[in-house]
Amino acid sequence: MAQVELRNIRKSFGATEVIRGVDLSIDKGEFVVFVGPSGCGKSTILRLISGLESVSSGQILFDGKDMTRTPPSKRQLAMVFQSYALFPHLTVAENIGFGLSLAKTPKAEITRRVTEVAKTLQLDSLLDRTPRQLSGGQRQRVAIGRSIIRNPKVFLFDEPLSNLDAALRVSMRLEIARLHRELGDVTMIYVTHDQIEAMTLADRIVVLNGGRIEQVGTPMDIYENPANTFVAGFVGAPSMNFIRCRVDTDGAARFGPATISPARPHEVSGDALLGIRPEHLALVESGDGTFDAEIELVERLGAESLVYLRAPFLEKPITVRTGGKLGLSERQAVGVLVDLTNLHVFSPASPAPKPEH
């Protein structure tokens, strides 16, 4: 049975509908990550699951039981907030034990469990401090400690790492992954706009856009088989390249001087969008590739380089991901070789990809 099930959830704030019919079932022990651009409703869905917001229509079930109208305090879940939401007047130990003390757990038991949790999160030396004396990473660990101490069945994370600096984010990400492994059968629902967090942590990713689910799948499934141009453009950095083309009856795509036959079967014909990930393009000598283009810009990132190319038949520059050391210069003419096995063909009616950042 699904641990958490959403049935045709809708939510409106005034006249604006922000969640427009979401169906989703999340299994016990699963790590599900909601991703999507700002305002897509990912945090709202999390708040609806937590009970902090009430649904306008639809049903929320935990273990098959209708919890739609149950107040948050009775839903037996834990939530970690972006702002940490630690109680500034309480010490670390009191913050972690807050839920237990509300439940009137005996003092000795609280102390024992707080010590235990503090040990797993390496907070044992900080128990007497107040939140203002802690660093961002320590605060977030206290917030996680507060949520795991009650042994809830479902954890909700609302962009928990976005207030941390890059290095800390990586280590906290690993810590959350470790926590999920160690806690075993707990379900985690995690909201982020960071694709790396989504790809690395998730068992399944839910891509949201405009209050609707665009696609649900494993990280690699979403990456390799995006359902539409929105998902294709949103997941992956740098974004997938889109090239306007015409698809013949034999399935071959034509754009500019090039004609290529995608290896994978597809059902699109007529006007179409060809989606190619930057790593599925290779640079060769001019004239040797699928088509020729001119280098507009080279971004050297160390281990790899991003090369931006333009050609008269391309609406926007396309990105190629190549090795780190290159003897390339701007305005140089190069040939581009397309990996035919990893081409995506989308109908132009499919939802628009995300705007360029």
Add this chain to the structure above:
Amino acid sequence: MADVAASVPARFNPWPATVFVALCILAALFLAPTAGVLLSSVKTTRAIALGDLWSVPERVYLENYVEVLSNPAVHRYFLNTLLVTVPATFASIALGVLAGHVFAKLPFRGSNILFLIVVSGMFFPPQVILVPLFRLFNGLGLIDTLWPIILVHTALGIPICTLLMRNFFAAVPNALREAALIEGANEWQVLTRVSLPLSLPALAVLATLQFTWIWNDFLWPLIFTQSDDKRTIMIGIVNLRGQYTVAWGVQGALSLVASLPTLVIFLFFQRYFIKGMTMGAIKG
């Protein structure tokens, strides 16, 4: 050139000096009555009667204080004032806390209008409700008891308490309330375990304001009480005058003694008080 420029005295700016002098004059004006009362409280009635008001007495005459402090009627006044001030202060703050929490964190349809109506109570002149209240409490048979004073002060304190607490609670981040709710708290626990401990400065401000205001009140005890054993301290000061004479010295002594509790309250809460008054004015 540089030396010449440095040796030119800075142009005299008359403003700070003017402001300083003006403030000194104001301070003297404000302190004068207290000083006058203090001086007359340590003089004999005869010395005062001779018109020698502002001189420092050669011998400090403490009999006035002895007379005031040994007077059983004064003990009664003090007790009555405490019996009015403490419950009314508590009740008005408690109601303000509850109303403030609802207005800040649990808005409902029309709550903003209701909040404005509650707060507008602050601008109601007491003289307007004086006669109706007298008739009401008379009808209830409560005249010449302390109850009407407690009730009226509680009611009159609600607007300011609600206003201040609502603004303080509004500044407590919503995420803290939500975190507490998720942890299993009910609304009452959110208030008592999260919002209130974070609002101690506001409570200190209100405790000081309400205590001082109710303790020093003259109007309501005058209207609602008649017999001497129901009077509060401020009425008591007036009552100390004799039938044919005015005991300035004794009254002065009682005035000073009567103002001590409010001073103690202020000193007790002072740290929070200043913090509460300036909180929100600057970030941090």
